[in-house]
Amino acid sequence: MEIRTRFAPSPTGYLHIGGARTALFNYLFARQHKGKFILRIEDTDMARSTEESTQAILDGMQWLGLNWDEGPYYQSKRFELYKEHAYKFLEMGKAYKCYCTPEELEQRREEAIKQGKPPKYDGRCRNKKDEPGKPFAIRFKVPHGTTLVKDIIKGNVAFENDEIEDLIILRSDKTPTYNLCVVVDDATMEITHVIRGDDHLNNTPKQILMYEAFCYSVPVFAHLPMILGSDKTRLSKRHGATSVMAYKEMGYLPHALVNYLARLGWSHGDQEIFTMEDLIEKFSLENVGKSSGVFNPEKLLWLNQHYLKEGKIEELALLLIPFLEAKGYNAPADKRLPNIVKGLQERAKTLVEMADSAEFYFKEDIVYEENAAKKFLTPDMAALLDILIDRLHTLPAFTHEAIEAVFNDITNEKTIKLGKIAQPVRVALTGRTVSPGIFEVIETLGKETTIARLKKASAHCLLTH
């Protein structure tokens, strides 16, 4: 039998971290079993669903590389199907019309809570006669007994049906509710494995009861533990960025996020670094933990740094361009880009950071950091810089090796340490005390720019002190 999984977000906001992990696990499971991964948009709440949200979710998934095989299906386009199912239940005597108004129900709920009783619907309309002309909602008749949820992650969980109220499946305006829609969709879309957050565990017995009432086969369930914020409450905006696309903007690599999310709640021995192929091969629901996990931005940052460090220069260059362009630099036309990336890739934790560090390559006039200039561009350095200018000027081949040789000559002649001259040169060329190796900076910057900046620095040495 073909394995079919689905991701079913409701379009009431962007794709968030938790949703992305759910989508990822569904994706990995389907791919591993050569099955299908289906995307379904649960937009039955017309008031809260927006097209922008739908697009944001699609964008997020595409960025992460979670490509779906079918869909997106929209529940809003399947209302007739749900309605049919609800009325079929009515005919079968497995549901009934409820004439209570939302106001009455709300009032009774408040009273029950005040008296410390469970706010459960009392089933008063179960045996009522039809009242033609009066508006009604349709409620599913929950039978007596026990319902067992067999969950791959949580194990067997038993629920007493008497604890479950007769839930509304069709509102009085004839729109369907969530629990009916999921069951009808998962059944008709032939979903074999329902992998979702464990906030749905309590809904599962209701759904199983409906599958059984329809004589549909019940899928396998796997309820993923929640992702929490640093204070161990459910992850939310308070905990910082929770939108997947926010990480794109902050200069994260999609695979870093995928790798991080995969390891949050799932493990494969001591392995930390996984390619997508690795994940597809090694993922298993059996190795998903039961307990909720705290989202740790530091570890994600480490992974991002790791993939930046290991990444192919050409690919990183392409990814870096938008960040450079955002700063107003015409990066695509710049032939130095590969060298720039090469020098920066193991020094940056994000693409944003990389673009920041790359600024001195693009700026016409670099500005010295105040403390850096004060410390390194001192009067006694002017002569040394002049010697360097002279020697670089006459250098036939402007290569890393040749440049290094020039520096070696000077430090030998003057019996000084390399640091003595390297730091002032660094400040002269970049304005900062931190940069890639000084020889590669000089090589990448080129003879003309290097000498111009050194001259300016030499003058600065004498000027300000």
Add this chain to the structure above:
RNA sequence: GGUCCCAUCGUCUAGAGGCCUAGGACGGAGCCCUCUCAAGGCUCAGACACGGGUUCGAAUCCCGUUGGGACCGCCA
């Protein structure tokens, strides 16, 4: 309040009754390397929530306590 879920370093986790003096990773501290910053290498600190059982033997199985979380809508 009711129902359900969960519990190993600060965090993510390994652990399937003896391989555990509890392993790895992030983060932290330190040392080495070094033209700066990174990267890299090495070292250190750091956990089985608590209490009872079961067993020759428990992080691992059972019960309870405590603590955390989720759900209880004509939301999804």
